[in-house]
Amino acid sequence: MALVAAWGGIMGLAAKHFDNAPVIGEIGTYLGVWVFAASLIAAFSRTPLHAAVLVPLFFVAMLAAYYVYSMRLFAFFPRREFLYWGGIAAASPAGAWIVWHGRGKGWIAALCASLPVALLLLEGYPVYYTGRTALAFDIVAAVVLFVLLARTARQMLYTGAWTAVAFVVMHRVDLLSRVFGGL
Numbered sequence: 001m002a003l004v005a006a007w008g009g010i011m012g013l014a015a016k017h018f019d020n021a022p023v024i025g026e027i028g029t030y031l032g033v034w035v036f037a038a039s040l041i042a043a044f045s046r047t048p049l050h051a052a053v054l055v056p057l058f059f060v061a062m063l064a065a066y067y068v069y070s071m072r073l074f075a076f077f078p079r080r081e082f083l084y085w086g087g088i089a090a091a092s093p094a095g096a097w098i099v100w101h102g103r104g105k106g107w108i109a110a111l112c113a114s115l116p117v118a119l120l121l122l123e124g125y126p127v128y129y130t131g132r133t134a135l136a137f138d139i140v141a142a143v144v145l146f147v148l149l150a151r152t153a154r155q156m157l158y159t160g161a162w163t164a165v166a167f168v169v170m171h172r173v174d175l176l177s178r179v180f181g182g183l
Contacts, residue, residue: 012065110158
């Protein structure tokens with residue numbers, strides 16, 4: 001648990017420190033690195049309950065480090081954003097529980113694995129027409145997560161099918177704009 005909290009704190013400090021740096025700062029600004037980190041924590045936890053505890057712990061440590069750094073160095077505390085991201089952290093146990101099941105076998109496990117992969121692809125695919133290098137991280141993270149979660153050829157087929165469906169649905173409902181458009 002301490003390792004996950006330390007990792008969250010270090011990533012929060014790094015995200016704030018590199019906030020305005022080209023590429024690496026953008027990666028920390030986008031959702032992908034956080035979805036990827038939380039998915040790895042969840043997928044490799046011992047149990048789904050363990051995942052549901054560790055992922056919010058990671059996010060709380062990350063948010064605390066990020067906003068304390070911001071307050072101490074810049075005397076700046078964006079309350080609205082803090083509350084918003086705190087709400088996301090509070091909802092993260094459900095996502096962690098789902099992703100933990102993504103390492104299993106069958107269609108349900110494939111559906112669970114496809115959700116973070118599709119979300120990463122959804123955020124990253126504009127790299128092809130915008131040229132924003134930082135979005136390439138999301139594509140690479142999606143591929144890595146896909147391979148780590150769907151460990152057999154059959155599971156990759158199932159997960160690939162669910163990922164395509166989830167991507168289309170998320171794109172059609174404009175998920176990123178609806179959930180994160182106000183920030």
